[in-house]
Amino acid sequence: MKLVWDWRFARVYDDNQRVIDECVWSGNQTPVALAERLALLMEGRMTTEARTLADRFPECIVTPSTSVNSWPDLESHESTLLQEASLQLAGRNVADSASNPDFRLEHLVRATEEMRTAHNTLESRIVEWAGLFLPKLDLDLNRNQIAAAVTGSENLQETAEHLDTTSAGVEVGKKEWSGIHSLASSTVNLAADVERMEDSIRELSSIHLPSLSLLLGPLLAAKLCTTAHGRERLARLPASTIQVLGAETAFFMHMRQGTPPPKHGHIFQHPWICRSPKWTRGSIARMLAAKAAIAVRVDHFGGETWTSKQISEIEQKVGEIRARKSRR
Amino acid sequence: MKSFSERVEIRGRSLWSRNAVKGVSLRGERLKRDGRKEWRQWNPRASKLGAALIKASETGLLPEPGSMCLYLGSGHGTSISHLHDHMCGAKNHLGGVIVAVDISSRCIRDMIRLSKARPGKVPVMADCRHTEHILPFLSKKVPWLFQDVSQSGQVEMFIEACNNFLAPNGTGLLSLKSASERDTQGAFDYAEKSLKDAGLTLIERIDLAGWEDQHVLFHVVC
Numbered sequence: 001m002k003l004v005w006d007w008r009f010a011r012v013y014d015d016n017q018r019v020i021d022e023c024v025w026s027g028n029q030t031p032v033a034l035a036e037r038l039a040l041l042m043e044g045r046m047t048t049e050a051r052t053l054a055d056r057f058p059e060c061i062v063t064p065s066t067s068v069n070s071w072p073d074l075e076s077h078e079s080t081l082l083q084e085a086s087l088q089l090a091g092r093n094v095a096d097s098a099s100n101p102d103f104r105l106e107h108l109v110r111a112t113e114e115m116r117t118a119h120n121t122l123e124s125r126i127v128e129w130a131g132l133f134l135p136k137l138d139l140d141l142n143r144n145q146i147a148a149a150v151t152g153s154e155n156l157q158e159t160a161e162h163l164d165t166t167s168a169g170v171e172v173g174k175k176e177w178s179g180i181h182s183l184a185s186s187t188v189n190l191a192a193d194v195e196r197m198e199d200s201i202r203e204l205s206s207i208h209l210p211s212l213s214l215l216l217g218p219l220l221a222a223k224l225c226t227t228a229h230g231r232e233r234l235a236r237l238p239a240s241t242i243q244v245l246g247a248e249t250a251f252f253m254h255m256r257q258g259t260p261p262p263k264h265g266h267i268f269q270h271p272w273i274c275r276s277p278k279w280t281r282g283s284i285a286r287m288l289a290a291k292a293a294i295a296v297r298v299d300h301f302g303g304e305t306w307t308s309k310q311i312s313e314i315e316q317k318v319g320e321i322r323a324r325k326s327r328r
Numbered sequence: 329m330k331s332f333s334e335r336v337e338i339r340g341r342s343l344w345s346r347n348a349v350k351g352v353s354l355r356g357e358r359l360k361r362d363g364r365k366e367w368r369q370w371n372p373r374a375s376k377l378g379a380a381l382i383k384a385s386e387t388g389l390l391p392e393p394g395s396m397c398l399y400l401g402s403g404h405g406t407s408i409s410h411l412h413d414h415m416c417g418a419k420n421h422l423g424g425v426i427v428a429v430d431i432s433s434r435c436i437r438d439m440i441r442l443s444k445a446r447p448g449k450v451p452v453m454a455d456c457r458h459t460e461h462i463l464p465f466l467s468k469k470v471p472w473l474f475q476d477v478s479q480s481g482q483v484e485m486f487i488e489a490c491n492n493f494l495a496p497n498g499t500g501l502l503s504l505k506s507a508s509e510r511d512t513q514g515a516f517d518y519a520e521k522s523l524k525d526a527g528l529t530l531i532e533r534i535d536l537a538g539w540e541d542q543h544v545l546f547h548v549v550c
Contacts, residue, residue: 006467041464042454066469066493073468074396079425086450086465087443090436093453097433 003060004068005050007037008078012057017070021056023049034085035092101208102230108204109226112197119190123147126184130159133172137165147191150184211295211306215314216270216288223266224292235300242296243267243289267292272318280325284318332381332390335414336370343370343378345413349445354409368413372539375407376476376503379539380547386532388499389547390414391472394422398470398493400456400485401477402428404438408449416448424448427465431455457485459492469495476503480510483519487526494550500528502546503536516544523548 001020002013009024025047027033037047046054054060065071074082097103126147131139133156139146142163149162155177160167172180198219205218209231212221227245228234234242244251246265254261264285268274272288273281291314295306331337335346344360347368353359358369372379381389391397393415402408408428415424427450430436439451454461456477473494475486486502494500502523506515516533523530528548536543 007464008467038464042461044460064463064492065467066463071468074425076423079423080447082465083425083443083447083450086452087440090440090451090453094433094437094440 001057001060002063002068003050003053003057004063004065004071005047005053006065006071007034007041007047007082010047010049010053012053012060013068017068021053023052025049029081031081031084031088034081035088038085038089039092101204102225102232105201105204105208105222106226108197108201109222112194112201115190115194115197119187119194122183122187122190126150126180126187129180129183133168133170134160134163134165135168137163147184147187150181151188209296209299211298211303211310212292214306214308214311215295216267216292220266220269223269225296227266231296231300235296237293239286239290239293242293243285264289272315276318276322277326280322283321283325287317287321288314332387333393333414335393335417336381336390336410338382339367343372343382344368345370345410346417348413348416348418350418352445354442355406368410370410371406375410376536376540376543376545377407377474377501378410379536379543380501380503380534380545382539383536384532384534384545384547386547388531389501391424391499393417394424395472396425396466396468396470397427397472397474398462398466398489399426399428400473400475400489402430402435402439402451403476404435405442407474407476408439409442409446412446412448416446420446420448425450427452427462427470429454429456429462456489459488462493466493469493469498471495471498472500473498474501474503478505478508480508482508483522487522487528490526490528490548490550496550498550500546500548500550502548504544504546506542506544512542519544519546 001015004011004013007025009022011019012021014020041047123143127139127143130146130150131137145163149159153159153162156167156172201222202218205222206213209221209225212224216224224242224245225231225234228237244262244265245267247262250259250262253259263282264273267285267289268281270288273284276284298304298306329337329339337344344367347359347366350366351359353368355374357371360367360369370378372382377389395415397411397415399408399411405428408426411426412424415426416422425448428439429452430439431454433453436451436453439449443449443451450465452462452465456462456475470493473489475482475489477485482504483502486500490500502519504516504519506512509515511518520530520533523546528550531547531549534545534547536545
């Protein structure tokens with residue numbers, strides 16, 4: 001015997017494909033009610049009708065309706081109802097995706113990267129432009145002060161005073177000065193915006209990836225999560241992949257042309273790796289990636305969030321690796 | 329002139345479908361008046377189904393008007409809108425149903441907007457790999473199935489979908505992008521072999537070169 005159902009009704013067929021029992025959806029047939037039902041069915045759950053029949057015939061084998069040839073076609077009013085309900089459900093699903101922290105984190109991380117790139121471009125332009133009028137200034141040393149100095153002054157002489165240097169004495173028109181000034185103030189504002197965005201990433205990342213954020217720092221955790229296309233996927237990646245996430249170019253060069261494999265991807269930004277002697281980095285990256293893989297699994301599959309206890313144990317291991325490697 | 333149905337035909341060098349929503353061009357396609365009918369140009373560069381219709385030598389690519397069909401990987405709904413012109417017509421007087429599945433909320437939101445003006449579409453936000461997510465919207469096997477998902481393992485997904493959802497003698501179309509597979513070179517031959525091994529009858533292997541590079545559309549019958 002077979003138990004078959006869809007959103008309209010449930011049926012029990014005997015071995016000769018005859019209908020023995022049937023239970024029809026008698027509820028209020030509105031698009032909203034049907035959307036609820038479809039959501040239930042998508043989760044792989046039974047309708048109430050199906051459960052009634054399953055109780056009546058416990059020995060039935062559950063069979064999908066598509067494998068029954070004589071299953072009735074949709075009538076036209078049923079088809080209209082299904083369309084309206086599917087619009088409801090799809091609309092709800094689209095709205096639900098706004099609550100997905102992965103999507104929000106991705107926009108935050110990418111937007112921050114783009115703003116940082118823009119800031120670097122603007123900053124190097126204002127340094128060269130303002131530097132043209134300040135010939136005695138060391139542009140490399142004062143790189144970070146120039147934009148702020150221009151923003152806080154009314155003309156080139158004042159800027160020069162701010163920076164303890166002399167101006168070239170070239171007459172600059174009012175409009176040209178306002179161009180320089182607005183570029184400088186955009187640069188300064190953009191730097192502040194990047195800071196604010198990073199604070200926001202820290203906040204979201206510490207909630208979405210608490211253990212991983214504690215281990216790697218929230219910014220790096222968010223970056224890994226975005227590169228892996230979501231927490232779920234990151235949690236399913238092997239540690240060896242996490243180790244080289246962000247070093248795709250080097251990794252595929254290694255696969256195709258046999259160049260040396262990359263030792264670390266984004267994870268290099270962690271001070272335990274980038275501040276360690278070069279010959280220890282590969283080992284530390286491997287260990288840290290393995291711990292990161294565990295941490296993200298703890299976060300995703302609802303484990304007990306890590307505390308500073310686990311982190312200090314790992315830090316101790318980093319110290320051991322450094323000590324072991326330095327003896328050689 | 330070559331006609332695929334009353335609502336889809338090739339005139340000169342371009343493909344046209346009869347516009348179900350008069351006066352509305354979705355993505356800036358050309359509209360053409362012909363007495364009381366209005367035709368909408370079907371851009372083969374934006375739609376692999378359109379490209380296949382132009383390049384195919386066998387017939388039977390399009391579903392019967394007024395039937396039910398499953399479209400996996402609906403994207404932003406360009407192809408679907410022409411399919412709708414063909415299967416449903418104005419205000420769905422032909423009674424067709426197109427179940428359009430996509431995983432991306434960005435695409436589904438566009439589909440929802442389009443579905444309001446074009447009754448007959450059932451947008452579903454789901455992963456095509458999950459049979460149980462699609463099943464509730466179908467109830468019965470369908471006579472026409474199209475898959476364009478551009479991800480690794482798409483041939484296996486297509487075979488699985490045909491086994492689960494395609495009615496006997498139904499038409500299955502698989503749009504395959506070789507760059508989505510690990511083995512770029514052997515992707516098409518591998519796909520052809522897998523489809524045959526799975527017991528599907530291969531009608532035609534349509535190379536979409538010229539319209540869509542590195543793409544092949546497999547036309548099979550269950």
